[in-house]
Each structure stands twice: as structure tokens, then as C-alpha cells.
Amino acid sequence: MVSDQYPHTDRGEFVPYDRPRLPEAQMRERAASFYDLMAKRRSIRTFSTDPVPKDLIETAVRTAGTSPSGAHQQPWTFVLISDPETKRRIRIAAEEEERVNYLDGRMPEDWQEEIARLGTSWQKPYLEEAPWIVVLFEQRYGIDPDGSRRKHYYVKESVGIAAGTFIAAIHQMGLATLTHTPSPMAFLTKLLDRPQNERPAILFPVGYPADGTVVPRLERKPLAEILVDYPSGPGGVHRPFVPDDFAVPESFAGPGFHLEPLGPQHNERDHEAWMSSIDHIRSTPGFGPSNDWPSPMDLDANRSDLIGHARDFENRDGFTYSILDGDDVIGCVYIYPSTDPAHDAAVSSWVRATRAEMDDVVYRSLSRWLEGSWPFTAPHYAGRTDAG
Ligand code: IYR
Numbered sequence: 001m002v003s004d005q006y007p008h009t010d011r012g013e014f015v016p017y018d019r020p021r022l023p024e025a026q027m028r029e030r031a032a033s034f035y036d037l038m039a040k041r042r043s044i045r046t047f048s049t050d051p052v053p054k055d056l057i058e059t060a061v062r063t064a065g066t067s068p069s070g071a072h073q074q075p076w077t078f079v080l081i082s083d084p085e086t087k088r089r090i091r092i093a094a095e096e097e098e099r100v101n102y103l104d105g106r107m108p109e110d111w112q113e114e115i116a117r118l119g120t121s122w123q124k125p126y127l128e129e130a131p132w133i134v135v136l137f138e139q140r141y142g143i144d145p146d147g148s149r150r151k152h153y154y155v156k157e158s159v160g161i162a163a164g165t166f167i168a169a170i171h172q173m174g175l176a177t178l179t180h181t182p183s184p185m186a187f188l189t190k191l192l193d194r195p196q197n198e199r200p201a202i203l204f205p206v207g208y209p210a211d212g213t214v215v216p217r218l219e220r221k222p223l224a225e226i227l228v229d230y231p232s233g234p235g236g237v238h239r240p241f242v243p244d245d246f247a248v249p250e251s252f253a254g255p256g257f258h259l260e261p262l263g264p265q266h267n268e269r270d271h272e273a274w275m276s277s278i279d280h281i282r283s284t285p286g287f288g289p290s291n292d293w294p295s296p297m298d299l300d301a302n303r304s305d306l307i308g309h310a311r312d313f314e315n316r317d318g319f320t321y322s323i324l325d326g327d328d329v330i331g332c333v334y335i336y337p338s339t340d341p342a343h344d345a346a347v348s349s350w351v352r353a354t355r356a357e358m359d360d361v362v363y364r365s366l367s368r369w370l371e372g373s374w375p376f377t378a379p380h381y382a383g384r385t386d387a388g
Pocket of ligand 1: 098101115118120121122180181182183
């Protein structure tokens with residue numbers, strides 16, 4: 001079909017693009033559930049040797065192949081390896097390079113320092129353990145049927161996008177992978193018998209996580225750190241967490257405690273309260289072992305957190321209160337938007353270990369307060385099932 005939407009070419013062929021428009025509520029639900037799925041993705045470095053059917057890997061590659069690319073040249077090749085002998089040769093070659101990186105100083109100290117918390121080393125047993133290795137090659141240029149070279153555009157960008165799509169496809173089907181870049185990785189071109197126009201970009205071990213797999217405790221940057229509104233200030237269609245005419249409580253008094261909006265004035269007391277209660281808080285509903293917090297932090301870092309909470313409060317993006325008994329900080333309660341479409345607020349609270357008996361008192365009292373004095377219709381008090 002030719003189209004008058006494209007008056008600037010007489011060479012393209014055009015077909016209708018027809019995707020259904022969804023109601024906004026459904027868009028929001030799908031957006032949130034995709035976010036929740038992707039938020040669970042982690043790179044792993046210990047793989048089960050359990051086999052994975054090849055068709056699953058093929059579908060992930062097919063999915064990666066849907067990625068946009070410069071001039072639609074699709075400058076990527078995915079090489080699939082499951083044969084133990086080839087995996088072994090890859091491992092040996094990769095470890096040879098990595099040994100030089102880690103032990104012979106090819107990777108400078110500041111770089112090693114930067115990755116120390118990931119727990120990597122020159123040893124790469126996963127290259128043999130994972131049932132599949134997928135090596136993504138970038139085609140630096142194309143080769144036409146007559147053998148002549150064809151320039152490729154935006155190769156790295158295109159291959160990076162395809163890698164992201166591949167990773168998402170693998171994660172969505174319940175498998176795990178790692179973006180591994182043994183450095184330098186030129187040995188793969190030869191070992192896998194690839195033509196001169198291809199350069200290895202990323203190596204993906206793919207499989208199930210080994211039993212007992214752990215991953216480094218890492219934090220993802222909060223939205224506020226990766227998103228900038230331009231021009232600054234509220235723009236677009238802003239959905240307020242609480243209605244503009246809602247008067248946010250500046251205090252609350254419960255049995256044996258009261259609340260104050262958390263701010264830097266609480267820093268020393270708050271820091272002392274939670275630093276002395278790390279194990280206790282980790283066993284408090286809503287603060288499981290997979291959470292980033294609490295783990296030891298100095299006073300300055302804590303102050304930055306409190307300033308962040310005070311700013312959220314000010315902007316009506318989230319409400320954190322210090323729980324006090326007299327002037328003593330005995331805990332904290334967080335009221336933030338829920339990422340779960342079934343709930344309009346996510347609430348969690350902790351009390352210090354020495355006041356553990358207050359945990360339930362606080363929960364019950366704040367549940368009633370949330371119900372009676374806040375505009376939420378379906379708040380979720382994290383990890384608690386009792387109706388209070
Ligand atoms: N290529 C090495 C080192 C390494 C580099 C970075 I940047 C990482 O995020 C992780 C590891 C290796 O694979 O061990």
C-alpha cells in the first residue's frame with residue numbers, strides 16, 4: 001500500500017498499524033504489573049545445570065529480533081551454545097583473560113573497587129554450569145549477497161536495545177541470565193567461527209538459578225533520581241497521591257506514642273533507634289531480608305534519607321512519620337503510593353527492638369487512623385493480614 005501519510009518517499013510500502021487503545025485504568029494496571037515483573041529481575045552468577053529446552057531460547061531470540069534498529073538493518077547475530085565441550089573452551093578462554101584483569105592488574109584498582117560488592121572474580125564456573133550460553137554479536141557492517149560491504153548505522157545502540165529485549169524475554173519466561181563481557185572478548189569470534197564483520201558484544205549464560213542462589217543487595221535509583229521534569233515543577237497530567245484539598249495530618253496521638261512528620265531534626269534519635277534494631281526490623285512485617293534497608297549507614301547518609309522523606313512530605317508524594325514516646329524516637333511509619341494496582345497506598349511501620357511490644361499497638365492504632373482520617377480506599381499495611 002502507498003500512503004499519503006509519507007509524501008517524502010515513493011519507495012516505501014506501508015501497512016496499517018492497528019493496536020487497540022486501552023482504557024486508562026487497564027493501562028495503569030498493565031504498566032504496574034510489567035514494572036513489578038521487571039523489578040524482580042536480577043543478574044545471577046550461579047546457575048543450575050538443569051537443562052532448558054531449546055525452543056525457549058529460540059523464542060527469546062525471536063523476541064529480541066523485534067527490537068528497533070538503525071535503518072532497520074537488524075545488525076545482530078545470536079549464537080546458541082549448549083555443547084559441553086564448547087562451553088568448556090569458552091570458560092577456559094574467558095578465565096584466561098579475566099585472570100589477567102583481576103590478578104595481573106589489567107583492571108585498575110578503582111575499577112575493581114567499584115565492582116567489589118558484586119562478588120565477581122576471575123573464575124567463571126557458570127560458563128560451564130548454565131545449560132545455554134548465548135553470545136550476541138554485533139554486525140559492524142553488512143555483507144550483501146554479491147559480497148560487497150554495506151555500512152551499518154547505530155550498531156551499538158541497536159544491539160544494546162536487542163540485548164535488553166532478550167533479557168526481558170528470558171526473565172519473563174522464568175529463566176535468569178547475566179550480561180557477561182569477558183574482556184577482551186575477541187576470542188569468541190574465532191572460537192565460534194564467526195565472520196570478520198561480526199564482533200562479540202555480550203555473552204549471556206542462561207538457565208535456572210542454582211538452589212540457594214544469592215544476589216548482592218543492591219538498590220535501584222528511585223524515580224526522582226532518574227526522572228527529570230522539564231520544565232521543572234509539576235507538569236503533564238499529575239496524579240496526586242492525596243487530593244489537593246486533603247489536609248495532611250501534622251500529628252497523631254495513639255496509646256503510648258505520637259507521630260511527628262519525620263525530618264532531619266530526628267536524625268540522631270532515628271539513626272540510633274534503627275541501627276540498634278536491625279535484626280528486629282528485618283523480622284518486622286514489611287521489612288523482609290530482601291529489602292535494601294536496614295543495613296548499617298552513617299549519620300550523614302541517614303540525614304539525606306530523612307531530608308528525602310521530608311521533601312516527599314512537603315511535595316505530598318509520600319508521608320513518613322517518626323513514632324515517638326515523649327522525646328524518644330521509638331519507630332517510624334511510611335505511607336507511600338502502592339505499586340500494586342489493587343491498593344492506593346503502601347503502609348509499613350517498625351518500632352525499635354527495646355519497644356517491640358509497641359509493634360502491634362502501633363499497627364492497630366494506625367490502621368484505624370488510616371481508615372478514618374485519610375482519603376485512601378484500599379491501603380495495604382505491608383505484611384500484615386490482621387484487619388487490626
Ligand atoms: N569482566 C569482568 C569484570 C566485571 C566488570 C564489570 I563493569 C562488572 O559489572 C562485573 C564484572 C568479569 O566479568 O568478572
